[in-house]
Amino acid sequence: MQDIDIADLKRISELIYQKYGYDFRNYAMSSFKRRVLRIMDLKRFTVEALIRKLTESPEFIHEFLDELTVNVTEMFRDPSFWRIMREEIIPAILLNHKQFKIWHAGCSSGEEVLSMAILLKEMGIHQDVQLYATDLDTNILERAKSGTYSIKNMELNEKNYIRFQGAGSLKDYYREENGLAVFNKELLNNVTFRKHDLVTGEIFNKFDLILCRNVMIYFNQTLQNEVLKKFHESLFKYGYLAIGSKESLIWCDYANRFIVVNNEEKIYKKIKD
Amino acid sequence: MNKFNLNNSYKAVVIGGSAGSFQGVVKILSQLPKGFPLPIIMCLHRLKHVRHGFVEALSLKSVVQVTEPYDKETIKRGSVYLAPANYHLSVELGHYFALSTEEMINNSRPAIDITLGTCAYVFKDKLIGILLSGANKDGALGMKQIKDRGGFTIVQEPSECMIDTMPKSALAITQIDQVLKIDQIVNFFKELDKLYR
Ligand SMILES: C[S@@+](CC[C@H](N)C(=O)[O-])C[C@H]1O[C@@H](n2cnc3c(N)ncnc32)[C@H](O)[C@@H]1O
Numbered sequence: 001m002q003d004i005d006i007a008d009l010k011r012i013s014e015l016i017y018q019k020y021g022y023d024f025r026n027y028a029m030s031s032f033k034r035r036v037l038r039i040m041d042l043k044r045f046t047v048e049a050l051i052r053k054l055t056e057s058p059e060f061i062h063e064f065l066d067e068l069t070v071n072v073t074e075m076f077r078d079p080s081f082w083r084i085m086r087e088e089i090i091p092a093i094l095l096n097h098k099q100f101k102i103w104h105a106g107c108s109s110g111e112e113v114l115s116m117a118i119l120l121k122e123m124g125i126h127q128d129v130q131l132y133a134t135d136l137d138t139n140i141l142e143r144a145k146s147g148t149y150s151i152k153n154m155e156l157n158e159k160n161y162i163r164f165q166g167a168g169s170l171k172d173y174y175r176e177e178n179g180l181a182v183f184n185k186e187l188l189n190n191v192t193f194r195k196h197d198l199v200t201g202e203i204f205n206k207f208d209l210i211l212c213r214n215v216m217i218y219f220n221q222t223l224q225n226e227v228l229k230k231f232h233e234s235l236f237k238y239g240y241l242a243i244g245s246k247e248s249l250i251w252c253d254y255a256n257r258f259i260v261v262n263n264e265e266k267i268y269k270k271i272k273d
Numbered sequence: 274m275n276k277f278n279l280n281n282s283y284k285a286v287v288i289g290g291s292a293g294s295f296q297g298v299v300k301i302l303s304q305l306p307k308g309f310p311l312p313i314i315m316c317l318h319r320l321k322h323v324r325h326g327f328v329e330a331l332s333l334k335s336v337v338q339v340t341e342p343y344d345k346e347t348i349k350r351g352s353v354y355l356a357p358a359n360y361h362l363s364v365e366l367g368h369y370f371a372l373s374t375e376e377m378i379n380n381s382r383p384a385i386d387i388t389l390g391t392c393a394y395v396f397k398d399k400l401i402g403i404l405l406s407g408a409n410k411d412g413a414l415g416m417k418q419i420k421d422r423g424g425f426t427i428v429q430e431p432s433e434c435m436i437d438t439m440p441k442s443a444l445a446i447t448q449i450d451q452v453l454k455i456d457q458i459v460n461f462f463k464e465l466d467k468l469y470r
Contacts, residue, residue, distance in 0.1 A: 160322070
């Protein structure tokens, strides 16, 4: 494994920003560094070779982004979170709106969106909810759209589903084909997938619930603060925001515009414009 | 000078452990000198899906309450931290934690190499690294990084380990300052503590 110093990491993030408009300048340094080193390792690049490639081959940026971002995800990750969704949060939204909108920000390969679709299906309200799933990484979005996963990932997904205490068996929702789990297309028919960058992107809609779990951990505090403002603006008053179980917003400027609805599962509610 | 040739310039202690390390960690924490000044950062292999119970079990006899840090939480004097389930735990240059869900390393998340390696990068020669019993080689590379940056390294005496793969892997790739039994590690903390009084 090679090493890379901060000055070179800054050169790389500056170059990507200037040339391609992706802004990683405020990402958490430790994981950004590991990701860049990983790419150098995979492609057998020195720092200089990597910088040259990024400068001279614009098509390389997609592959670079795909490797740089951390796409690791699971269906029904933290089953207790999903139980609270089903038993408290969604019912609370339904009291006020028969139809509503959910945004999965940083949806990665789509496991979280599919989990939500299954949950809504089991609650019998799938057709009343519009889901938006966004990510900055276009390669991973394509995978999310396909709703197809390697069978070897299904063991963990099934275990999570059982802990979530779903109505049936996860197998009810997919069929096996050549080592792949192919989920029913119909589950995703109310999902709009689109490319969106949380750092540089515009506000594009208003939501009743936003899930942004295990995405902001890759940002430094300055950037977390800015992105929280965007979420605030993208939520209807009394809308909910869910972040990862080990994330915290308490020190953010906009924290006082939210109340904690469930501290264990990190679910917040916007109470002030 | 004391018997470990230490001084009071250290800023943090980092501990890695896996299979068979639980009892040892409990013993160390339960006999920690009251008011021990350095933060102790622990990365112990654990079940990925069990979020609760571990930190409570460790705290039961510990002199200091053990906590699982939040993302971007600042590292504080005298606190004891444990890497949360299913997240890698890194330390950043401003002395705060960062969590990540990157791929498993050595089949582990949290991976000891990540916690040890980032601690080594941030605390350099002001770090003490301790690697306990365990069944894989996670942590060996991290111990090497600590040594390479001038930190102080300790592994648990392999003969005392329930499974000695972990300390042996570290011994194989880097020079380790001390090979100690748990009781001696307990004493080590007491000696170290005196230097800060
Ligand atoms: C670890 S995944 C989280 C997946 C899922 N939410 C979960 O909790 O399992 C993080 C995702 O955030 C995306 N991401 C990182 N930076 C982003 C940005 N600036 N805008 C949008 N998505 C981003 C990555 O591409 C990656 O797919």
